Amino acid sequence: MRNDEIPNPAxxxxxxxxxxxxxxxxxxxxxxxSKQLGEALGYSDAQVRKDLAYFGQFGHPGxxxxxxxxxxxxxxxxxxxxxxxVLLVGAGNLGRALLAYKGFVRKGFRMVAIFDTDANKVGRKxxxxxxxxxxxxxTVVTELQxxxxxxxxxxxxxxxxxxxxxGAGIKGILNFAPVALxxxxxxxxxSVDLALQLEQLSFRMSLGETSQDGAPxx
Amino acid sequence: MRNDEIPNPAxxxxxxxxxxxxxxxxxxxxxxxSKQLGEALGYSDAQVRKDLAYFGQFGHPGxxxxxxxxxxxxxxxxxxxxxxxVLLVGAGNLGRALLAYKGFVRKGFRMVAIFDTDANKVGRKxxxxxxxxxxxxxTVVTELQxxxxxxxxxxxxxxxxxxxxxGAGIKGILNFAPVALxxxxxxxxxSVDLALQLEQLSFRMSLGETSQDGAPxx
DNA sequence: GGATGTGAATGCATTCACAGCA
DNA sequence: TGCTGTGAATGCATTCACATCC
Numbered sequence: 001m002r003n004d005e006i007p008n009p010a011x012x013x014x015x016x017x018x019x020x021x022x023x024x025x026x027x028x029x030x031x032x033x034s035k036q037l038g039e040a041l042g043y044s045d046a047q048v049r050k051d052l053a054y055f056g057q058f059g060h061p062g063x064x065x066x067x068x069x070x071x072x073x074x075x076x077x078x079x080x081x082x083x084x085x086v087l088l089v090g091a092g093n094l095g096r097a098l099l100a101y102k103g104f105v106r107k108g109f110r111m112v113a114i115f116d117t118d119a120n121k122v123g124r125k126x127x128x129x130x131x132x133x134x135x136x137x138x139t140v141v142t143e144l145q146x147x148x149x150x151x152x153x154x155x156x157x158x159x160x161x162x163x164x165x166x167g168a169g170i171k172g173i174l175n176f177a178p179v180a181l182x183x184x185x186x187x188x189x190x191s192v193d194l195a196l197q198l199e200q201l202s203f204r205m206s207l208g209e210t211s212q213d214g215a216p217x218x
Numbered sequence: 219m220r221n222d223e224i225p226n227p228a229x230x231x232x233x234x235x236x237x238x239x240x241x242x243x244x245x246x247x248x249x250x251x252s253k254q255l256g257e258a259l260g261y262s263d264a265q266v267r268k269d270l271a272y273f274g275q276f277g278h279p280g281x282x283x284x285x286x287x288x289x290x291x292x293x294x295x296x297x298x299x300x301x302x303x304v305l306l307v308g309a310g311n312l313g314r315a316l317l318a319y320k321g322f323v324r325k326g327f328r329m330v331a332i333f334d335t336d337a338n339k340v341g342r343k344x345x346x347x348x349x350x351x352x353x354x355x356x357t358v359v360t361e362l363q364x365x366x367x368x369x370x371x372x373x374x375x376x377x378x379x380x381x382x383x384x385g386a387g388i389k390g391i392l393n394f395a396p397v398a399l400x401x402x403x404x405x406x407x408x409s410v411d412l413a414l415q416l417e418q419l420s421f422r423m424s425l426g427e428t429s430q431d432g433a434p435x436x
Numbered sequence: 437g438g439a440t441g442t443g444a445a446t447g448c449a450t451t452c453a454c455a456g457c458a
Numbered sequence: 459t460g461c462t463g464t465g466a467a468t469g470c471a472t473t474c475a476c477a478t479c480c
Contacts, residue, residue: 007471011421015414019396033439041398045439046473053441061440062480079420086416097315103396103413148419172423174416178237178321180259190419192410195321196233198304198392201366201408202297203229205390225449251461263461264451271463279462280458 010051016041017048018074025067033064083108085144087170089161090152091116091124091131094176098150099126109148113140117157134161138168148172155179162189228269234259235266236292243285251282301326303362305388307379308370309334309342309349312394316368317344327366331358335375352379356386366390373397380407 020040024032034048052058052065055077059065075081086109088095098104099111115134116122122133132140140146149170153161158177165173166187175181175191183189238258242250252266270276270283273295277283293299304327306313316322317329333352334340340351350358358364367388371379376395383391384405393399393409401407 009471012418014421015411015417016398018417019411019414020398023397035439044473046475047471049439049441050472057441059440060480061478062438064439077421078417079424080417084420093315093318097311098412100311101412103411104416107413107417109413109416147423148416150416172419174419179241180234180238188419188422190415190422192412192415193233193237193321194316194319194410195325195327196237197408197410198322198327198366198368199233199236199296199298199325200230201390201392201406202302203232203295204406204408205365206297227449253461262451264453265449267462268450268464275463277462278458279456280460282461 006054010054013041013043013047013051014055014074014078017051018071018078021067021071021074025071030067031064032067032070034059037065080107080109083110084148085110085112085146086148086150087111087113087115087137087140087144087146088150088152089115089134089137089165090154090176091118091121091126092152092154095150095152096126098152098176099129111150112144112146115140117153117161134164137164141165141168141170146170148174150174150176151181152176224272228272231259231261231265231269232273232292232296235269236289236296239285239289239292243289248285249282250285250288252277255283298325298327301328302366303328303330303364304366304368305329305331305333305355305358305362305364306368306370307333307352307355307383308372308394309336309339309344310370310372313368313370314344316370316394317347329368330362330364333358335371335379352382355382359383359386359388364388366392368392368394369399370394 017037020037021032035045038045038048056073058070058073072081088099088111091114095114099114104111111129114126114129114131115137116131117134121131124131147170149165151158151161151173155177158175158179159181162173162181162183166183171186172188173181173183175189178193178195181189235255238255239250253263256263256266274291276288276291290299306317306329309332313332317332322329329347332344332347332349333355334349335352339349342349365388367383369376369379369391373395376393376397377399380391380399380401384401389404390406391399391401393407396411396413399407
């Protein structure tokens with residue numbers, strides 16, 4: 001199947017399916033139906049089946065989906081079936097929290113270098129890693145074959161650091177600065193704006209809603 | 219206009235419009251057309267007009283939108299035209315980073331209390347605030363009239379803390395734990411799963427995409 | 437019986453295109 | 459002329475409903 005036929009929201013749901021399946025597996029569930037998986041997440045059974053069918057035939061009629069199998073398949077589809085080397089720019093509060101965050105490692109994302117533009121911070125160690133100057137980005141990216149960067153710098157610096165990252169050959173940026181980054185078409189940006197999330201929560205609190213979670217579109 | 223006629227994606231875009239308008243204002247732009255606003259964010263002009271029209275008539279034919287005005291209106295719609303008292307549960311790495319994050323304050327979210335379940339941490343100070351026991355949540359919520367909570371505890375603890383928050387009268391939770399929380403219909407949960415964002419980035423890197431940003435749906 | 441996978445039908449979001457106003 | 463606001467048209471995502479298989 002061609003990739004551009006897959007609805008964006010479906011790709012987000014894939015991650016939720018994976019998360020839920022891992023929870024089912026911890027509960028020693030070996031097999032699961034689209035109905036059960038959907039109910040746990042607030043989706044219809046048809047939605048679950050359709051989403052999965054975009055990527056292949058993973059189910060067994062009369063049985064459902066084998067939990068272990070489907071986890072493996074989803075990891076493969078999402079690209080987390082292997083280890084990724086990731087670099088971090090910005091050794092402030094947020095950067096240090098990201099560095100320590102266990103959830104990344106659990107998914108196979110390994111932080112292998114930290115950079116900061118602040119000369120005072122350069123050279124200091126955080127955990128195992130020594131903070132390096134942003135001047136070294138290009139060298140390190142090449143040496144360690146890094147394709148993904150996390151950007152946790154102040155909004156004023158974000159675009160220029162993004163340019164450096166792109167120049168160094170980075171192909172994906174997880175951006176925490178509240179700004180729309182300008183990058184070439186072959187570089188993917190995924191943005192997380194924390195204050196924006198709280199603002200959205202504030203909006204939804206003034207309605208009679210039941211909604212969960214932040215997710216997709218384009 | 220009835221609220222449930224507003225597309226979810228449109229609500230997310232509202233936040234992006236606001237962010238972009240504030241950037242335009244810093245550049246001393248006083249008036250802006252739907253075309254210009256849309257171009258800055260990758261949306262069509264019709265999209266911008268339609269989204270705004272869900273909430274009222276803010277524009278001036280032949281002129282466009284007055285930047286200052288529209289900022290005010292959007293803040294009012296989103297609920298960030300006033301100060302919110304917010305509490306935080308979880309004084310780990312992430313919690314401390316959230317506490318120090320300037321972006322929340324800029325939008326009028328004021329962190330007024332921190333809680334942790336770890337007795338070792340209780341009593342310690344972070345910045346101005348002293349970490350309190352989760353036992354005190356109900357008291358503090360009532361005293362300080364808090365409606366919003368940020369949840370930055372490990373995934374195993376998330377649901378039980380969420381129950382405590384709900385019991386104390388909290389109506390909105392910004393959840394950083396990678397789990398779908400179960401809450402009553404009058405409580406809103408907005409979730410941010412950091413590892414999931416990185417996973418989505420990984421998926422999109424294996425396509426020929428140009429996409430930006432993480433956003434809506436249901 | 438119990439479940440999947442999938443074309444067809446529905447419903448929702450976006451875009452078009454234009455009347456109307458400054 | 460330049461731009462908004464909006465019904466109508468289009469396009470995309472979800473749901474229905476059923477043939478198919480264990």
